Amino acid sequence: MSITPGFTLTEIREYVHEYQNLPHGTKTRWLKEQTFSKHQIMRWQDAVFGGDLDRGMIPRESSGMTPDAKARREISHQQRSIxxxxxxxxxxxxxxxxxxxxxxxxxxxxxxxxLHKLNEQEPDTLPATGRESSSPPRTSS
The missing domain is CATH 1.20.5 (Single alpha-helices involved in coiled-coils or other helix-helix interfaces)
Incomplete structure (x- = not known):
C-alpha cells in the first residue's frame, strides 16, 4: 500500500533521497520537472524520515513532535552521501x-x-599440616 496512489514506496523513497541530494538552488527547478508538487514531496519527506512510509501511514501535520525525524533525516543523508x-x-x-x-x-x-577441567582435578581442601594458622598464637594477659 502506498501513501500516494500511482507511486510505489520505492519510488517515493528514491524521489525523496534524490531531492535531498540536490545542490542548493536546484530543487525548485527539479520540482517543476516532476509530476508532483512541493507540498507532496514535503509530505513524503515526513513519511520517509518519520518512519511512516513502510507502514503506509500518512504523516501527521505536526511532524516536529517526533524527535527522531531530524536525526533520521541527517543519518539518511550521510549514508547516501558516502x-x-x-x-x-x-x-x-x-x-x-x-x-x-x-x-x-x-x-x-x-x-x-x-580452567574448569583443572579445577575439577584438584582437591577441594588443602591437607592439614597440624597447625591451623601460620600466625603466632595470641596470649591473653
Missing amino acids: PKEQHDAELAALNARIRELEGTNDALGKAIGL
Missing part, C-alpha cells in the same frame, strides 16, 4: 574485526573450559 568504495572498505574492515573478535571469543571459551 561513496560506495568508502562504504565497502568500512564494511570489509568491520567484517574483519568481527572475525577477529569471534576468534578471540572462541580462544577465551577454550581457556575457560581448560
